[in-house]
Amino acid sequence: MEPSWLETRWARPIYLAFVFCLALVLLQAIKLYLRRQRLLQDLCCYPAPPTHWLYGHQKFLQEDEMEKLEELVEKYPCAFPRWVGPFQAFLYIYDPDYAKTLLSRTDSKSQFPNQFLSPCTGKGLLNLDGPKWFQHRHLLTPGFHLNILKPYTEVMVQSVNTMLDKWEKMLITQHTNVEAFEHINLMTLDILLKCAFSQKTNCQINSTNDPYVKAVLELNKIIFYRMNSFLEHHDIIFNFSPEGHHFQELHQVLHHYTEKIVQDRKKSLQDDRTQNTQKRTYQDFLDIVLSVQAENADSFSDNDIWSEVNTFILAGHGTTAGGISWLLYCLALNPEHQQRCREEIRGILRDGSSITWNHLGEMSYTTMCIKEALRLSPPIPSISRELNKPLTFPDGRSLPAGMNVVLSIWGLHHNPAIWENPKVFDPLRFSPENSDQRHPYAFLPFSAGPRDCIGQQFAMIQVKVAMALILLHFEVTPDPNRPPILSSQSVLKSKNGIHLCLKKIP
Template sequence: MNIIIVLLCVLVITAILSWKWGRYYLGFKLPGPPALPLIGNLLDVRSRDFTVLFHEMNKYIKNHGPVTRIWLGPVMLIFVSGPEEIAKVVGNDKIGHRGKYSLRILSPIFNKGLLAQEEMSVWKIHRKIVTNAFHNNMLNKFVDNFAKNSNILANRLKELADGTNAYDILPYLCLCALDIITQTCFGQNINAQINNDMMAVQYNKTILDSTQIRLSDPFLMFDWAFYLTEIGKKYKVAVKYYHDLIKGVIDDRAINAKSKEELSKSPTLMDYLIQNGQLSKEEIVGEISSIGGAGTETTATLSTFVLAILAEHQDIQEKVFEEQKTIFGEDILRPVTSDDLPSMTYLEQVINETLRLYPPVIGHPRETIKEYGIGNGYILPVEAQLLICAYPLHRNPEIHPAPDKFDPERFTPENVAARHPYAFVPFGVGRRMCVGYKFAYMETKAILSTILRHFHMMEIKGGLEGIQKNIHCSFVLTVTDGIHLKFKPRKYAILKTQ
């Protein structure tokens, strides 16, 4: 009997070692830098500053190509940055959704929402419900909210528009985006801009920064280790703040349900999810957290990058402004409406070209479920962590000629049609693509339209070269010490306020 048990143990251990060895063998056949035993490439990339991994990732991909493997200890991470390779990853049943490490880190804040949902059957139900919440009729009703908060932002920026000094306007844009997202998600008017409430913004930043730190430090992937740290304790407080806020609104709706007329006039995403009736309270908390977490700093940062680039490219700024004058006519400072946004085609080209150069999120995680051939004789092993990399893809000269040049003409309909469909992936790709990307475009257009009709962007402190040298990658791509802009009111805007 003992011999049988020993033999069974030997067989099990042999099977495990054989599986592991096969996996490692396939991994080492992939292009990538040399790796040390046990620790892999951790000495190169282990840092609580995600910027280190960001720069190393770009260097690895430049040296090894569109499929590049590194080892973070025993974890195999594969960077995928070619359109053809991305096409083979997207929608393939051998490639799962977010890897287990990403899910482990995202689940405390996003709970049972789309960003942290592991069960594919449940994810499909959630995806359908949330996608329906972002239908065009609903989005058009949100534009009044975009316009109101964008005008509050413009009034606040007047204090800085002296045409002499350069100011970091990202905090102001973050407050505006926060007001928009809270009112859109659950109708809660926290007046972050009017009250200059940086606490809510700081909580959001704490959550994003903590997530980035955990993703870049394998030791902190363990909950017990993370929550012993100072940043882990702050993260716990920040998550509780947002979850309590959302739960409070859900409880209030249970007591004071909106009438159909109220829902029609001022719909919110939360009201839609409650009325749908398929999601539990915890699932609604997860979805609202996902939308709020993904849609605040990303929109604010994107808008800031656009304004900075327009300050550097005065000819392009003038062309954007001419389009705005055509749309708004003599009443140039009126609030933006849902009818205005589709006409802002050149502004959308400018936004897309900014997204190409500075995608808010550097990568979109996946995990292999089964071995999968990705081309060129390369086989992705089971449980490999994949990262679809937007930044190096968008800067690849073979795909985007003169990649460092800012050229909105890349996004004319004919030029877009001539490119590979996966040559531009700022919002992810496939069934995991950002569900709120239309919302993001509409919100960004409304904010930029309002600012550019009120102000003329004059100059960036340090220029675009300074921005490029100081790129900082947290959860969202931004710039160390912010983007400082010099701007002034447009002449008619001064007359209007006198």
């Protein structure tokens, strides 16, 4: 009698491997099922819009996400669960009391989307947690003191004027159309490179010749692409893709560039302790982090320097560029407010282009317009936390440790329970009397609590300087044929850019 195929020498290992793999699959299926049941139980007291059994809310919110989010904010008070597939859920919150409860704690940041940025920036303030984050925050906070920021105004004026010179050369007639974000993004990168490294860049004129500038711009595009590609969220798939290979090459450019500048600056300081700072009228960010390392050599390494400098540049320029671009678009849509800002700026600067630190504090109406634009179009539309311990909201509803909570800043800023006619551009919402009556956690463009944005004053200075100089030289109107199409990722962008018509003011 012939033996069965299972008894043959070659078949038994295959059979055992098959059984082992099947057991692993079943075990994983059981774990996923239990995870889903646990999430359903944890979120049962939060009503949610209908979900697809496989896609969750992905298809429902895929198109016109911001408009649909506004509908959900109005329909579901305070919060709603958002499912991403059948086994992953986040609780979206957009109520000031909920925001205060969450941001008053020191929970860890959620991995998404910081996991995509970390390979570029390293472990800096943006993605550190726990004692290491607290240490870095404490050491770097003096670097954003107003006395450090004041001299940056002159640097910003130079960079904004470079952009305005480009715009004037583009004027074939009295009018011209521009995609504003591209130009403003290069301008804010120019500012940050000068304020971080004191580097005289030519990135606004020829961004393709500077390896570091080119790497920064291309890395931002790859990160944005990866966020939109679900399969490439997995490191193995991404690392073997063409984008992954290019990402590694660009990362090396970033690392070597920053490393060379850091080592050159250290050598210069060792040769002559006073030589480096005497050549400049201001301390750049590298000066600050090197002085931090000198005082804390055991706990602040060269890798920490690299991480914080690149975090400052990569996380800073795109968000500020978005804030300026959306503000210009809001003023283009509302010419009466644009003209009032222009008149205020003319009254302060007397038609000159020289801006000093003291001028910035006098721009009261312009500041109200800036804040209203940040409300309507927050550069960071959401932030997320992974709960370290259980959380209970003011209405008694709770969440367990391990849950991911997303504070929708967009939803908070468009919540009709807080803001009357939230889609209307109304700068008077931010008059002193109106601001005093509002919940302190109703307006959070820079977050709040212990992990608020360390660079918010630096960003506001850039916005004021850019707005003052742009409005002195140009009148802006929207391009009716190319309205922006909102795209919400880690930074609020337009899929087709922000197109404006420029008219030179005589």
